[in-house]
Amino acid sequence: MAKKPFKAEVDRLLKLIIHSLYSNTEIFLRELISNASDALDKMKLLTLIEDQFKNEDFSPRIDIEIDEENHTLTITDNGVGMSENELNTNLGQIAHSGTAEFLEKLTGDSKKDSNLIGQFGVGFYSVFMVAKSVLVRSLRAGETQAHSWESDGTTGYSIEKCDFNGKHGTSILIHLTEEHYEFATRWRVQNIIERYSNHIAFPIFLHYQETKFEGEGENRTEFKQPAEEQVNSAQALWTRSKSELKEEDYINFYHTFAHDQEDPLFYSHTKAEGNLEYTTLFYIPQKAPMDLYQANYQAGVKLYVKRVFITDDDKELLPIYLRFVRGVIDSQDLPLNVSREILQQNRILANIRSASVKKLLGEFRKLAETDKEKFKIFVEQYNRVLKEGLYNDFAHKEDLLSVIRFKSTHGEDWVSLAEYKDRMSDEQKDIYYITGQNEQVVRSNPLLAAYKKKGYEVLLLSDEIDEFVIPMVREYQGKPLKAINLSENDSLFDDDGGAVPDDEKHKELLEKLKKQLEDRVQEVRYSKRLEEAPAALVNSQDGLSMQMNRMFKMMGQETPEVKPILELNAKHPVIEKLLLMDSEAELKDYGVMLLDAAYLAEGLLPKEPHIFAKLPFKLL
Numbered sequence: 108m109a110k111k112p113f114k115a116e117v118d119r120l121l122k123l124i125i126h127s128l129y130s131n132t133e134i135f136l137r138e139l140i141s142n143a144s145d146a147l148d149k150m151k152l153l154t155l156i157e158d159q160f161k162n163e164d165f166s167p168r169i170d171i172e173i174d175e176e177n178h179t180l181t182i183t184d185n186g187v188g189m190s191e192n193e194l195n196t197n198l199g200q201i202a203h204s205g206t207a208e209f210l211e212k213l214t215g216d217s218k219k220d221s222n223l224i225g226q227f228g229v230g231f232y233s234v235f236m237v238a239k240s241v242l243v244r245s246l247r248a249g250e251t252q253a254h255s256w257e258s259d260g261t262t263g264y265s266i267e268k269c270d271f272n273g274k275h276g277t278s279i280l281i282h283l284t285e286e287h288y289e290f291a292t293r294w295r296v297q298n299i300i301e302r303y304s305n306h307i308a309f310p311i312f313l314h315y316q317e318t319k320f321e322g323e324g325e326n327r328t329e330f331k332q333p334a335e336e337q338v339n340s341a342q343a344l345w346t347r348s349k350s351e352l353k354e355e356d357y358i359n360f361y362h363t364f365a366h367d368q369e370d371p372l373f374y375s376h377t378k379a380e381g382n383l384e385y386t387t388l389f390y391i392p393q394k395a396p397m398d399l400y401q402a403n404y405q406a407g408v409k410l411y412v413k414r415v416f417i418t419d420d421d422k423e424l425l426p427i428y429l430r431f432v433r434g435v436i437d438s439q440d441l442p443l444n445v446s447r448e449i450l451q452q453n454r455i456l457a458n459i460r461s462a463s464v465k466k467l468l469g470e471f472r473k474l475a476e477t478d479k480e481k482f483k484i485f486v487e488q489y490n491r492v493l494k495e496g497l498y499n500d501f502a503h504k505e506d507l508l509s510v511i512r513f514k515s516t517h518g519e520d521w522v523s524l525a526e527y528k529d530r531m532s533d534e535q536k537d538i539y540y541i542t543g544q545n546e547q548v549v550r551s552n553p554l555l556a557a558y559k560k561k562g563y564e565v566l567l568l569s570d571e572i573d574e575f576v577i578p579m580v581r582e583y584q585g586k587p588l589k590a591i592n593l594s595e596n597d598s599l600f601d602d603d604g605g606a607v608p609d610d611e612k613h614k615e616l617l618e619k620l621k622k623q624l625e626d627r628v629q630e631v632r633y634s635k636r637l638e639e640a641p642a643a644l645v646n647s648q649d650g651l652s653m654q655m656n657r658m659f660k661m662m663g664q665e666t667p668e669v670k671p672i673l674e675l676n677a678k679h680p681v682i683e684k685l686l687l688m689d690s691e692a693e694l695k696d697y698g699v700m701l702l703d704a705a706y707l708a709e710g711l712l713p714k715e716p717h718i719f720a721k722l723p724f725k726l727l
């Protein structure tokens with residue numbers, strides 16, 4: 108029997124899983140039961156839509172057999188099973204593209220790490236935390252030859268033909284290591300199932316040896332007799348009525364469903380009746396899923412039709428900016444044999460989707476009002492991704508703007524646009540914002556001082572996406588949103604007077620500087636609104652902004668060179684000095700220095716850092 112080695116990283120992964128999860132070994136059972144349940148879901152669908160299986164008398168079930176004497180545990184399901192090929196790809200390697208990344212993300216904290224394991228789809232391997240060896244036997248529905256997969260978890264695996272009752276399904280026989288013999292005892296196993304898998308929608312039967320007695324007095328003898336007991340309620344949680352469910356039920360279901368050890372931040376269970384009949388159960392995880400910003404993220408919502416699982420791979424069930432939501436949509440009105448194509452333009456689903464968005468956004472808003480602490484966690488995790496909605500879901504712009512939060516010059520905390528608007532004085536007409544690389548850099552932008560002096564609050568935006576989405580928002584309840592670092596947006600300071608000198612000497616200086624810096628700036632001008640800093644950079648309406656340009660570069664895109672406008676503070680002593688300067692060369696050095704320092708203040712690198720680095724010493 109030739110053994111196949113595990114794919115490169117599996118070996119390392121196994122060791123890590125075993126060690127990092129050491130204190131939480133029992134979750135292996137949850138993972139295996141959840142795999143069995145998925146396989147039953149798939150089989151059930153086949154019996155409903157595929158002619159080949161329509162006549163089958165299918166009663167889905169999971170059987171767990173305990174052999175205390177031999178220290179083994181067997182988990183059997185009559186689901187779809189796996190072909191030889193599937194055994195190879197599903198169990199013999201980690202097909203997941205995120206494996207390397209997964210390894211990097213492991214922290215050594217077993218609670219956090221066990222979360223990751225679910226997210227990265229390496230659930231099956233967790234069995235090697237407790238197993239000396241594992242024998243998987245499986246028959247794929249529709250095939251006649253079963254196959255076995257056997258491994259000790261370290262030296263590779265082997266696949267062979269085998270017998271399997273002639274019925275499709277999978278059985279996993281685990282030989283426990285000595286320190287984990289406890290997992291072959293009835294109470295321990297029952298307890299784990301109740302804790303993690305009570306709401307698996309299929310019955311789970313526990314098989315064990317019951318101790319019985321025979322005879323009386325001296326003749327009384329003890330003997331073992333096989334017994335069987337169903338240990339879960341086997342009812343899909345979301346189909347039960349809200350009134351009979353406790354918070355604990357919802358939370359336990361979430362752990363199994365979302366492979367998340369942590370409790371959800373909150374959840375929302377809705378049963379709609381009337382025109383459309385459907386149930387939704389949505390969870391917001393405490394922490395944003397690891398793959399939130401990966402193009403190939405895993406969809407978090409599963410679609411069921413009349414309690415039959417249809418798909419967990421439809422990213423259109425909710426809008427993309429709600430991809431962190433976990434949960435279930437169960438419709439009474441869709442046909443069972445919906446294809447992917449039908450799903451995409453299905454009116455029923457579109458209606459459920461739009462009601463769900465409304466519901467979720469409403470729940471977020473409610474959270475903001477009722478639980479400040481939780482809402483803060485929510486904002487920290489999901490503010491950024493919700494902003495994507497401003498870009499592609501205009502219909503919900505107002506709702507989104509009521510839950511998205513911003514940093515601002517008002518203080519350190521998150522603020523809402525509503526709060527901002529409440530604080531606006533009568534003479535303030537616009538909502539001001541500035542974008543930049545990170546909060547600290549934005550907070551120290553030289554333009555802010557002038558707004559502060561007027562008593563105007565400025566929103567400080569430092570998510571990359573702000574550059575795209577905030578201009579699209581345009582206005583909030585009749586108040587236009589204006590970027591303060593746009594050259595056109597300085598008319599506010601028109602009447603302040605004195606800031607922009609127009610005598611010949613000053614004009615001449617601008618001309619000279621502009622000539623010297625021609626290839627780097629669009630314009631040099633005196634600022635109406637600089638208070639302390641000698642210079643600042645601003646963008647012009649029709650050009651690409653500096654921040655946008657940096658983003659495009661990061662994405663590897665070619666962009667035309669962006670030339671900002673250099674604004675000078677005519678009241679600053681440096682300008683006085685420049686006015687007295689005769690040498691063109693010296694003037695250029697100072698010009699470059701002002702320009703590059705302004706770049707740094709934006710958190711951006713000067714165009715030629717090596718030249719800038721030498722300038723101060725040269726000028727000293």
Ligand code: ADP
Pocket residue numbers: 138142143146184186187188189197198225227228229230231232276277
């Ligand atoms: P995940 O369940 O997150 O995909 P696992 O490592 O737990 O990751 O399982 C890998 C794959 O093996 C599953 O996606 C499934 O295709 C297959 N598999 C595991 N257990 C079973 C089972 N009992 N019946 C059928 N297929 C299974």
